[in-house]
Every structure is written in structure tokens, then in C-alpha cells.
Amino acid sequence: MTHDDASKPEYMRRIRSFVLREGRMTPAQQRAFDEHWARFGIDYTGTAQDYAARFGRQAPLVMEIGFGNGEALAWASEHDQARDYLGIEVHGPGVGRLMNALAARDASNVRLYKHDAVEVLEHEIAPGTLAEARIWFPDPWHKKRHNKRRIIQPEFVALLASRMAPDGLLHLATDWQPYAEYMLEVMEAAPDWRNQLGPGQYAEKPEWRIETHFERRGLKLGHGVWDLLYRKA
Template sequence: MSDDTNKIELPEGKVMRRIRSFVKREGRLTKRQEQALSQQWQNMGLDHQSENFDLAEVFGREAKTVLEIGFGMGASLLEMAERNPEVNFIGIEVHRPGVGACLADAAERGITNLRVFEHDAVEVLADSIADNSLDTVQLFFPDPWHKKRHHKRRIVQPEFVQQIRAKLKVGGVFHMATDWENYAEHMLEVMSAAPGYRNQSEAGDYVPRPDFRPLTKFENRGHRLGHGVWDLMFEKV
């Protein structure tokens, strides 16, 4: 996920710029992605709406629910959904080809415990997801905005983590991962100061990569090049 600003028109010709949590990069859809979007959306797609979804109705069952923000092309999200058919998974992504690829792969693999939004995660959380409804929120490898002047665009900020907390059940976990050490330090600083969270790390910093988080090709390449990856898991108390 990355970031951009858009203009909001105000009375008397004034303009306010609003920071967004992503850059909308459309990209070119393949025929397969386009077909999946048109054929599978009715089965797996969720449209942003101003009322909370009833997740039991959406999935046709009561079950533990995991929401991932910024799933990219969907590889790790699909692997988790396939491995854990008893769990409901929701993915949010703004990159349309990624959404199409995820839907196509899910349909081919017969994955039925997954639903996806193609919309801004901040707005989906604010408008469409009920408080105290999620067991886990995942944010894996968000845009690090590595230049210091861009740090304000990082999605992990005090207001955002409280928005996440409101959606988690008590005991639910906000799980973050990054391969950018400075962003890991930023995440740890923000989360350690956030009221209502407890760090699951015994050392008070990072946790080892849990087995349930798939190791991506991108991450494997990073390991070969000697790059670090940092996981943070904070529980709602």
C-alpha cells in the first residue's frame, strides 16, 4: 500500500488536501483478471457501504474472522484461506489487477472462505466493518515511505491504530510485518504508546515470524540478500 493526496472542494473556492493511505495504481488488467472481476465479484466481492456488514450473513456462518489490508496479488492471503477453511478471511486492496488476480486464483482453487473489497481500507473500516467484530487485522509489507519527509504518509499512525483497535474483539490481534527496519521501529514506537494494546513479544519488541504467515517469494529473496523482516503482534486488551 502507498499513499497520495486528493483535493476536497470547500466553499468560497478554498481547497483542502486530504492524505490517503494509498496511490490508486490501476495498471492494465489481463483478460483473466478482467473475467474474474466480472464473473466472481458477485460471489466474493464486497462493495464499500455506509452500514456495517453482518459478517455471519456475508459468509453464511459464525466463524473467526481475519482482515488483511493491502493484499497485493493475494498469494499469501489465498494460502492462509486455503490452509484454514474454518476461518473467514476478508482482504482489502486498491490495485485492481491484484483484486482480479486474487479472485481468479480463489475461484480456480475452490476457496470459498474469502471476500474482498476494492476500496480504501480506512473508509472500509470506518463505514463497513462493525466494532468488536474481527479476530485479527493483518498489515504485511505496507509502503514504508522511506524518505523522512514522507513519514507522515505511513499508514501506521496513532489515529489509525485506534481505528483498528475499535474493530478488533478483546483479545484480537493487530499483526504487522515490514522489511524496512526504520518502519519497524516506527511501528513499535506508535504501537507501544497506543492505549488499549499489549505487545505479544516477551522482549517488548518484535516476534518471530509465526508459522501461519506464509513466507512470500519477495521475502525469500530478501532473506537471500541478507535483508531483515520484522513482525509485530499487538493484542487488544
């Protein structure tokens, strides 16, 4: 353990919210990295980034963590050209697939990390940077002994709040009711966030979130869907 690790809160030090099962990339996804990473990708360096310089303009920045195959991010960024989008995902095939979609529409308002979002937030995103943050259908870690691996934890939402611009919006969604209840519990207790709908309330699904792959999977299993909207207090 490095000295830096020792100074981190317990959650940040030990817990990873993902297991990397790198499925094989298809030739098209591999080609996406070869051809498009220089344009859409940001290599993790562990130092604060100047996103306005990367995008070549000063626009509000929307971040999505764990975008999966990227369909929701592709859609949202195409229909919201006045803002810039930062996607963070550890799963290579999903990043490749999204880059192909972005290249097909010649997108200029999206950049991607293939890295752990907790580390990106800690080291690359300066305080006060984000206008909006989205975490849609994060891994629910169903088993009680795995609940601590959920990305939504008090320490994590405090870190996230510190990276938000004043009045910045956080949008969470899940299809797993016990995780929805846990998200609500963590967020209601967080001093840096206030529920946009009023204390303890879930939100209606906003029109900017299209149905995602994991949402469809949950709906097929008969799950409900819960959206939560919080503003930085």
C-alpha cells in the same frame, strides 16, 4: 471538505497510504471481475456490514489489509477453513489475480473489497468484529517528508483496535527497519494494544505467514524482516 471530513482526525482526513497506479489488467484478471466479483467481492457502500450473513455462518473473522497479489491470503484461507477471511486492497490487478486463485479452489471463506481500508474500517466494519488483523509489508514511504503517509499511525491503530473482538490479534510485518522501529514506537504507545511478546519485543515469523512478493523483493535487496504481534488490551 464535507462536514464529516472536518470532524475526522487529521490523519484520516488528509492522508492516503497508497498511490493508485492502476496497471492494465490482463484479460484473465478482467475476466475474474466479470465472472467472480459477484461471489467474492463486496461493493463499498459506507454502511456497516453483517459479515456472518455474507458468509452464511458465525465464524471468527480475519482481515488482511493490502494483500497485494493475494498469495499469502490465498494460502492462509485455504489452510484455515474454520475461520472467514476479509481481504482489502486498492490495486485491481491483485484483486483479480486473487479471485482467480479462490475460484480455482472453490473457496467459500473469503470476501474482498477493492477499496481504501481506512474507509472500510471506519464505515463498514462494526466495533468488536475482527478476531485478527494482518498488515504485511505495507508501503514504507521511505522519504522523511512521506513518512506521514504510512498506514501505521496512532489514529489508525486506535481505529483498528475499536474494530477488534476482545483479545483480538494484530500482526504487522515489514522489511524496512526504520518502519519496523516506527511501528514499534506507535504500537508501544498505543493504549489499546499490548505486545504479545513483552514490551518492545519483535516476534519470530509465525508459520501462518508465508513469504510474500514484497518480502522476497526486500530479501533480494538484503533487507531483514520484522514481525510484530499485538493483542487488543
